[in-house]
Amino acid sequence: MKKFTYTITDAQGIHARPAGMLVKEASKYKCNITIDKSSNPADAKRIFSVMSLAAKKGDIVTLTFDGIDEEPACKAIKDFFSKNL
16 A cells, blocks of 8 residues: 655645546556545545545645555656646
8 A cells, every 4th residue: 555645736726627637647547546635535536526525725635545556556646746736
């Protein structure tokens, strides 16, 4: 299991466009990818689940990767967050 924590820096938070891009990126991997904000976990491969977090600028999210390809998934999603959120 891999984990990392990230503070949202985008002024609009995780809104529709980056949420869709995140789901697309997460769907490339077989492992389970969960985003957790304030003990409210969401499946990173489901757009409505990600949007339900309502993550705003300054919110801290924890991403958890569990499965066969967790290492490359963690690296790719971490890069995605640093470039887009």
